Amino acid sequence: MAQSPQAGPRARHVPQSTFRISMCPACNPPLTFFFCGNSGVFLSVALPSVRGMSSSATSTQPSFEDLGRQLRHTTFCVVDLETTGGAADDTITEIGAVKVRGGEVLGEYQTLVNPLTHIPALIAVLTGITDQLVAGSPTLGQVLPSFLEFAAGSVIVAHNARFDVGFLKRACLRFGHSWPNPDVIDTVALARHALLRDEVPNCKLATLARHFQVSEAPNHRALTDARATVEVLHALIERVGNMGVHTVEDLAEFTRQVSPGRRAKRQWAQGLPATGGIYYFVSDTTDPQGLPQRQILYVGKSRNLARRVRSYFSASEKRARIDEMVRIASGVEYVECATSLQADVLELRLIAAHAPRYNRRSKFPERQLWLKLTREPFPRLSIVRAVADDGTQYFGPFSRRAAAEQTLLALQDAFPIRQCTTRLSARRPSAACVLAELGKCCAPCELLITPEAYAEVVDDVRRSLTTDVRPLLEAVRPRLRKLVGSQRFEDAAGLTIRLETYTRAALRHHRVASLARCPQIVAAYRADADWEIHVIRHGRLAAAVLARPGEVPQALARAAVAVAESVVPAPQPLPAATIEETERIADWLERPGVRLIEIDGTWSWPLHIGLAEGGLARHALGAPGR
Numbered sequence: 001m002a003q004s005p006q007a008g009p010r011a012r013h014v015p016q017s018t019f020r021i022s023m024c025p026a027c028n029p030p031l032t033f034f035f036c037g038n039s040g041v042f043l044s045v046a047l048p049s050v051r052g053m054s055s056s057a058t059s060t061q062p063s064f065e066d067l068g069r070q071l072r073h074t075t076f077c078v079v080d081l082e083t084t085g086g087a088a089d090d091t092i093t094e095i096g097a098v099k100v101r102g103g104e105v106l107g108e109y110q111t112l113v114n115p116l117t118h119i120p121a122l123i124a125v126l127t128g129i130t131d132q133l134v135a136g137s138p139t140l141g142q143v144l145p146s147f148l149e150f151a152a153g154s155v156i157v158a159h160n161a162r163f164d165v166g167f168l169k170r171a172c173l174r175f176g177h178s179w180p181n182p183d184v185i186d187t188v189a190l191a192r193h194a195l196l197r198d199e200v201p202n203c204k205l206a207t208l209a210r211h212f213q214v215s216e217a218p219n220h221r222a223l224t225d226a227r228a229t230v231e232v233l234h235a236l237i238e239r240v241g242n243m244g245v246h247t248v249e250d251l252a253e254f255t256r257q258v259s260p261g262r263r264a265k266r267q268w269a270q271g272l273p274a275t276g277g278i279y280y281f282v283s284d285t286t287d288p289q290g291l292p293q294r295q296i297l298y299v300g301k302s303r304n305l306a307r308r309v310r311s312y313f314s315a316s317e318k319r320a321r322i323d324e325m326v327r328i329a330s331g332v333e334y335v336e337c338a339t340s341l342q343a344d345v346l347e348l349r350l351i352a353a354h355a356p357r358y359n360r361r362s363k364f365p366e367r368q369l370w371l372k373l374t375r376e377p378f379p380r381l382s383i384v385r386a387v388a389d390d391g392t393q394y395f396g397p398f399s400r401r402a403a404a405e406q407t408l409l410a411l412q413d414a415f416p417i418r419q420c421t422t423r424l425s426a427r428r429p430s431a432a433c434v435l436a437e438l439g440k441c442c443a444p445c446e447l448l449i450t451p452e453a454y455a456e457v458v459d460d461v462r463r464s465l466t467t468d469v470r471p472l473l474e475a476v477r478p479r480l481r482k483l484v485g486s487q488r489f490e491d492a493a494g495l496t497i498r499l500e501t502y503t504r505a506a507l508r509h510h511r512v513a514s515l516a517r518c519p520q521i522v523a524a525y526r527a528d529a530d531w532e533i534h535v536i537r538h539g540r541l542a543a544a545v546l547a548r549p550g551e552v553p554q555a556l557a558r559a560a561v562a563v564a565e566s567v568v569p570a571p572q573p574l575p576a577a578t579i580e581e582t583e584r585i586a587d588w589l590e591r592p593g594v595r596l597i598e599i600d601g602t603w604s605w606p607l608h609i610g611l612a613e614g615g616l617a618r619h620a621l622g623a624p625g626r
């Protein structure tokens with residue numbers, strides 16, 4: 001086994017059936033990760049090796065594909081339409097277009113169009129196009145194919161492009177032609193962002209033509225206006241060239257107010273694979289002592305890393321906090337993942353380890369609440385923040401305190417377990433509280449119940465938590481029926497909410513606890529032509545592998561098991577991972593089509609711990625169903 005150097009900007013090829021050890025530069029202290037050749041076996045302690053581009057890689061010479069389409073090599077088709085009006089049911093009366101590349105005119109296109117309808121007098125006065133002028137002209141259906149052929153492969157440019165492109169799209173739809181969906185540049189939007197307010201009073205074509213002193217002034221005829229738009233376009237491109245706009249992509253993003261600094265960082269996506277994995281933005285700074293330090297700003301996952309990371313530097317990313325994150329970031333790094341579950345897990349682990357300030361979710365997985373059945377002469381239920389290896393019964397977890405309190409109230413509604421926090425003696429009585437007078441507590445404080453009889457109440461609570469939810473539902477049935485019968489629907493709704501919260505918590509508890517108890521599960525799922533294979537130990541993802549066509553899944557599964565992460569079980573019912581990671585694993589295991597290759601231990605739920613659709617109403621109000 002040979003140790004690889006720290007991850008660089010390019011992913012290195014690893015020969016099949018070889019292993020590699022890598023260090024994650026984002027973790028402090030560094031964590032060790034393993035890969036097994038081209039088979040993609042994930043053998044990490046926590047995360048696989050990081051392959052990515054940091055700030056040190058931004059000086060890499062980008063390829064022409066990464067740079068985008070250079071403006072000087074791009075063919076533009078500048079188009080202008082004259083119509084019978086601006087409504088959706090109006091039609092085209094003239095098409096004019098000029099094809100240019102590198103400042104050279106390649107061709108012109110102009111034709112009048114018979115709209116087969118009356119041209120309004122106001123339009124005729126404005127454009128000079130009358131019914132008589134177009135009477136012998138071809139119809140739109142006849143000229144549309146020739147225009148589409150003329151403009152094919154070009155970037156469409158128009159002044160107020162939404163108007164012209166909208167008419168062209170409707171024409172294609174009407175006459176059965178597919179719209180080629182070209183890139184579109186709007187000179188109105190470009191002028192609004194390129195020119196200062198005190199330079200021009202507005203961005204009308206005539207105003208811009210005067211400002212740039214074009215050779216042919218627009219006159220509301222299609223070809224003349226198109227020629228004027230060509231000169232306006234060239235003047236605007238010359239203007240924005242000093243702002244770092246050199247490609248078609250830059251020009252489109254400039255019109256959408258993407259800052260030059262953000263566009264310049266697009267080269268960070270250079271060399272990223274079009275495969276699945278996780279990515280994270282980093283910021284390299286110095287601490288107060290002047291020592292370098294690295295901070296992870298944001299972690300995400302994607303099925304196509306190159307496309308997803310590139311989107312952060314385009315106008316498609318509109319979130320203000322992400323725009324701020326990109327501005328202060330000094331690089332982006334990535335990790336290729338064999339399976340989507342592995343990507344889910346790695347994202348959660350990085351977020352949990354570094355708590356990136358621009359990630360809004362999953363930052364604090366340790367903030368969970370539990371119900372604890374205490375160990376004392378007269379046990380009670382208590383809401384606690386952690387699970388300890390003390391031999392007591394824990395139930396949960398709950399992500400919100402309100403849910404824990406609702407579950408606690410549901411159990412206290414059903415069983416007369418004490419609610420006070422006083423430590424009681426099994427020999428000396430103490431003063432009772434008002435709950436005993438109301439009959440909601442069996443008053444062990446007054447020794448009205450023996451420890452043995454109280455233990456039976458506690459056993460009922462424990463069975464409801466661990467084995468069967470039906471006794472709890474049946475215990476509250478009389479009260480719920482009484483509330484409904486007396487038309488106290490708000491109180492009945494409150495009780496129902498408690499029961500629903502309890503049943504959901506029971507499902508979550510046993511779903512997580514069943515995986516936490518299981519020492520090892522090896523399972524596979526057919527994803528297209530590949531097999532996703534995972535090794536799960538005590539609810540933690542210990543290894544992941546992707547078996548491609550021609551490879552033997554069972555052999556790869558055995559290799560993954562042999563070198564999978566060693567996992568130490570946590571106190572029950574805690575899994576050896578975060579709750580959210582175990583739930584993601586449970587989601588994957590419960591998918592239709594997942595096959596169990598090997599299982600060590602028992603992965604099971606109690607039969608009556610969950611309810612089918614409508615089961616709550618049937619059990620709480622009617623006869624118990626099957």
